[in-house]
Amino acid sequence: MNPADPADPSTLPTPSALSTPSALSAPSNPSAPSTPSTPPTPSASCTPPVGSLHPELDAAALGSFAAALESGDPSGLPPARAAEVEAVRSVAVFSRGRVAGAGGVLLDAALWRRKGSGPRPVVVMPAPWTNLGWVAYAVRASAFATRGYDVLAYTPRGFGASAGRVDTAGPLDVADGSRALDHLLQRTAGPVTRIGFLGVSYGAGIGLLVAAHDPRVDAVAAFSTWGDLGEVLVENSTRRVGAVRALLAAASRARLSPETERVLEDVLAGRDIVGALRWAEERSPFGHVKEFNRRRLPVFLSHAWHETLFPPNQTLKLFDELTGPRRIVLSVGDHAGPGTAGLLGLPDRVWTDADRWFDHHLMGAPNGVADDGQVAGEVMWSGTVEHRPTRHALTRRIRRLHLTGGGQLAERPEAGWTAGVLCGVDTPTAVADEVVRSGYAEMAGRPKIYPAGDIDRAVAAVWVCAPAEDTLRLRGVPRLRVTYRAANPGSSFVAHLMDLAPDGSARLVTHAPYSDLGSAPDSLVGADIDLQATAYDVPRGHRLLLVMAGRDALYADANLPRASLAFTSPEATPSYLDLPLG
Template identity: 50%
Template sequence: MVSLYPELDEGALVQVVQALRTGDTSKLAPARAAEVAETRETATFLDGVKVPVGEGVELDAALWLHNGEGPHPLIVMPSPWAKQGWTVYTVQAMRFARSGYHVLAYTTRGFGESGGEVEVAGEKDIADGIKALDHLISQAGGPDSVGKIGFLGDSYGSGISQLVAAEDPRVHAVVALSTWGDLGEAFYENGTRHVASVRTLLGAAATARLSARTQKAFDDVLANENVEETLEWAAERSPYHRVDKLNERRVPVLFAQAWHETLFPGNQTLKMFNALSGPKRLLWSIGDHSGPEMTGMVGLPNRIWHEAHRWFDRHLREVNGDEAAAAAFDSESGAEDQIVSEIMWGRALESRATWHAATGNPERFYLTGPSEGAKDGGLLDKPTNGWHTTFATGTDTPATVADRIIFTGYAELAGLPKAYLTGKIDRAAAGVWTSAPLPSRHQLRGVPRLRLTVAPSAPDTTFVAYLFDVNALGVARIITHAPYTLLGGTPKTPATVDIALQVTGYDVKAGHRLMLVVDSVDPFYDEPNGAPGTITITSPDEDPSYLEIPLS
């Protein structure tokens, strides 16, 4: 059994639920006991709620109904991809309830105590979210007794929340944490299968009940079969393909994403963010999937959950036309800005009005061939053409995305990013290009881009490009990366490709070097190279190869 929430204390959450139910807080820490007692005074808690959604299927849910005079705004919280179901939201649901919201958190179909089968945010999941909202409205006294409505989800629940908001005009605002915009791009980035993420999702759903169609989609990704069919399946489950419906009503959406997200890479969420025309905000953080918001789930201070509460306070509360009170935002803190980024590795927060304002100006580093007696090529400010670098395929190198999905991100959160010993990268199995020591700090903000002319020896070839920050001792930290797959090419015939590396917010210290590594194997991705061969990278006079980084 794999967990997407390895640091979540399930036992502690169960104790909180039991205390909410019975009033016995003796097993809780004093602060949590006080929180439970206050919640019981201000709201009615009901667990074991069964939400009928049709065809004999019921969803396991919990309700927090505020006791004060209404109408009250509503929040519906579909569960993550986790066996714990709705309980992961217990602490935050209590806090929403105490501040005046009616809340319903439910376990998505196929997981935990809910009926049905896992459809991966399919039409049945959208219908379930609508039925869950209907149930909350009925329990809160009917349509005339409630205020505005929000949907909030982490991970799996975040995609469902966006999709429900697109289809149900009653939804006024969304919070989507560790989310996806384009599921097809998450599964097939630059034509490359994310096999490790699919295996992780299957492992995390080991106790769930997958529908036959869901199982087929995952099996097809792993087997590299029926790609177009799977992409159509994924499109139906992608908020990006319903963004026009969200824009018609200008639904406010708050996103939170990690820079080194391995399940739903940042570029596809950024694409969704940029496609929205209504109020929107995007919080970038150090770490991997769901890690940055984890401390909030267990009740510790957490800026992402703090922003989620403020987002709903701003867009769901109605305080007699008092816009300042309704907003409850502190403009001096940059809360009106669309982009807030936690920069690697100093952890400073940068707030910018728009994504355009947050993105640096492009600066090109041209790839060059190795100088005499050297193994690595260079990254220079002017092109030097007429060279080529050839490396063998089929052998992994120490250049990898991460040691483990999720877990490497938790180490980053603890201030322990993975260290790469660049001297151990076998130059026979990788192309390596290194800059001179940087004369000043370089602030990378945005999407680095790579243009390469490659000539593989096989018609189908996958390679992975990594961008590293290297100190004077040759120890590196990963800035960003991207895979790329060429299919159906003519062997040893040059082809020029443009690759968007994953979005980043990273400061490279003065005196450090940038290092670009390209190799052919990474455990995170597929391996269509087949028998060992070669990849040659060159730089034609008319179209030089270069790395373009956005510098602030």
Template identity: 40%
Template sequence: MIGRKAAALGLSGVLGGVLAVAAPTATASAGTVRRAAVPYDYREIAVPSTGGVKLDGNVFVPRTPGPHPAVVFISSWSLEDHEYIAQAAKLADKGYIVLSYTARGFYDSGGGIDVAGPDDWADGSKAIDWLIAHTDVDRARIGMAGLSYGSGISQMVAARDTRVAAVVAMDTWGDMIQSLYANETRHMGVYALLNVAGRLTGRFSPRTAQIMDDFGANRNIPDLLAWGAVRSPGTYRARLNARKVPVFLSNGYGETLFPPNQLLAHFTGLTGPKRLDLSIGDHATANATGLLGVPSRTWDDAQRWFDRYLTGARNGIDREPAISSETAWTRTVERYRTVASMTKRTEHLDLGAAGSLGAAAPAGWAKPLPAGADSGATAGLPIISNGLQTFGIPNQVATAQISRWAAGVWTTPVLTATRRVRGIPDLTLSVTPSAKSATLVSYLYDVDAAGTGRLIGQNAYTLLKAAPGKTVEVPIRLQAAAYDVPAGHRLMLVVDTKDPLYGDADVPGSTVTVRSPSSLDLPLG
């Protein structure tokens, strides 16, 4: 069995320090942990679940008389139940019972990895059963929470178990297919990370192993789509709405695992109390420090969310605008009531023959792109390249090194005023493929006077079963951004046919020609 302390990921050294601070020292009595300085007891537990599976976990129980509100934390992919120790201790200090467990199939939890499927939903409900059987919990005040993997499971448990009174889902998804297979394009960089990490730290169920193999081999796609729909919180949104479950969501503008567009759609569709915190960075990079107890805007809001909806605290979070949005690179936080209100107007920019982006372009131009050629424009390494933006390091490229043979490049004149990009840039390309399939990858850059381009957003689109020689209109929604492009800089759009982040459908020796009319609609705040 794989060791539970996550040594393979180097996690033990990090969490060990947190455990030393947050968890009290052990006594000899019944595995319970006590220390006079803290108002709770702590112990390691095993939660029985379906199929004879036992889930490895821990629980904080206040020493004061109950009944107490409670929060159930579900571990992230390839992490384990001690992930939330610091945040759990903060909640326990305030009188919450907090149970954390390792998702099935990982480390010392039994069973096989179900990838947020029905077995995982059952596990969440069994954790609530355990609370009711073993603690003085208030059955009307139980919350579910998780970061990444545990966040999606939390939403789907809440959709099915009426005992869940509130949800915190951080770095989460609403649509699994749009996260991993949007625009019929496989997100291979992310798939590789999940596949390798899952096999190193857990055990795939036979069904999961089949899906992972099929995704990597690009086969049985209808089966993949059906599998993903079952594992999408958005599929069960009507159930959340029917009970008006308070749902707190968070995401990063540079997310490569669960890109923001799909979560914006999920959030918009929720009709109960809701909140969305958006940060600069990639998957979990803005919230990882909160796992160590470091002050965090999103974790602070998450605790306020539970205080409001599980304890009834009048802390004002329910009266604030529902969206908190961090801006690159100023790091200012703007607040909006709806996703639509983030965009005040749209600037229409035509793509021109001479690489111009802006003025109305003459008709008749065409730019052939060789299939399968990487131009040097890049989305970067999953998690890492955009994740470094959380810490002030941009995902950037020297634009002079982008191959004009392998890519179409369009640039605005030098901007005379700041462009406040807020929302989803919509790119419309007229394209003529010479083969039956092709992939297009588009990038939007902020380019300074030295020619250094900082990535604002990107996305890919795959044409399957295309008619060679026939021109079609391709709508590509770049991922949402909150980005100020300063005066004196330029906007640059790059379109090529290959990026390591994606699995392409390019046919060797073929071309895909971008032609007029093509345009970019830029959302401005």
């Protein structure tokens, strides 16, 4: 372990404030594993670790803020942050220590308790998949406390200074969330009116699952969450090995449970996928939709269009099934990118929405959030945010373009053609140069530029439509129907839908993988694919480019080396692309 790593518990001093019992300290438990009770306080020279799922989080700034909360000395902070420390300490008591989770496992945590004996709502915040732990929420939890909430933020088991092993939102994590809520309720100075859970990434999934199991929870806010963990691991029968490697890399200093480690390694190796999906099902909020709907639990979701870790469609699947109050904010970027500025205390429209959601559903504030519609979608790359009453209102009509033998996307079908692809060769159309980090350039208005002219037609099949006469507003889920012949029993490809400019440069609009693992050799395979949802304006004069390649580093390759795929369009089942237009 790197001795300079701020998340290494062995390098952390024990503050004098924890040498005596505090309001947060759990009763002593001699059978519980020994663990440091202090959260990590990063040094000023700290940078996010390689493989971080949250590369833009400023660990040093957040650690300094947390230290100032405890010491009461904000003199080393920028003026705005110093004022926030003074504001929260004037109305709340901050303490940090441990919470006893399931089985007596001690969880690293921090507590903000409002002064006085008046009624107040409370919020519990499980931390993301990072050894930074609850410190990631130091600024946001303080803002909640200033607005009238009691708050408990904690580091899930196996990460940072929390004991135990990573259960990956399993039964132990769900029990820990309820224990954390118990702990908070026992220490509030006044009556608790309503209860919320809020989390980012891993903490979001845990929060949703706790809410499904614990009827005390009145509202949830989940940033960059998963809805169906099985689809995070395997999409259209294709193993998402890039995402799994990113999860393992980000947990390199955590303590994974043997089951978690085995499942993730099995997905990478292609072993016991049925067992992995069974493991994921228990950890998927989608499996608890009936409970959410029975209680009409208000659910707020935030996600990124080009998310490489938790693809958006599986979260939208959860959102579409909810029948209670619900809202989803979809933004440009990648995992946890939308919302990172807010974690650092900077202006952030996603956090503003989430704050209004909780203020309305937990405090009864008449702030109009219920009238904003269910969906707020940011359009790539304009920064325009469109509000719609429902998600399905994003799409007004479907335009069908057929794949033809001349490499055109045309209005009429054409049968009898073949387009061959040589497998096992990389192409310039790779979805992301690096999982998670690639999308951060998009948030800054710098999407990756693909050289369309460099695409070798021997290793990728390409179709292009006529130049758009007017702006083509794609809103929703594009759908692809294609038939192909594979000489071998296992086959896969990745479909990339791109915006092709007149100068030959292209930008990624959306994509999806597809694998067939059971067809007989040399048989025709019919693939019906939902590409990931998008909100993209194709400018006048630009063209849509559809590229299908046999390999992309984000996904497992089921093709044999040097195998070939032959795309075609039978007369009875023509190949086509359905475009959702707004």
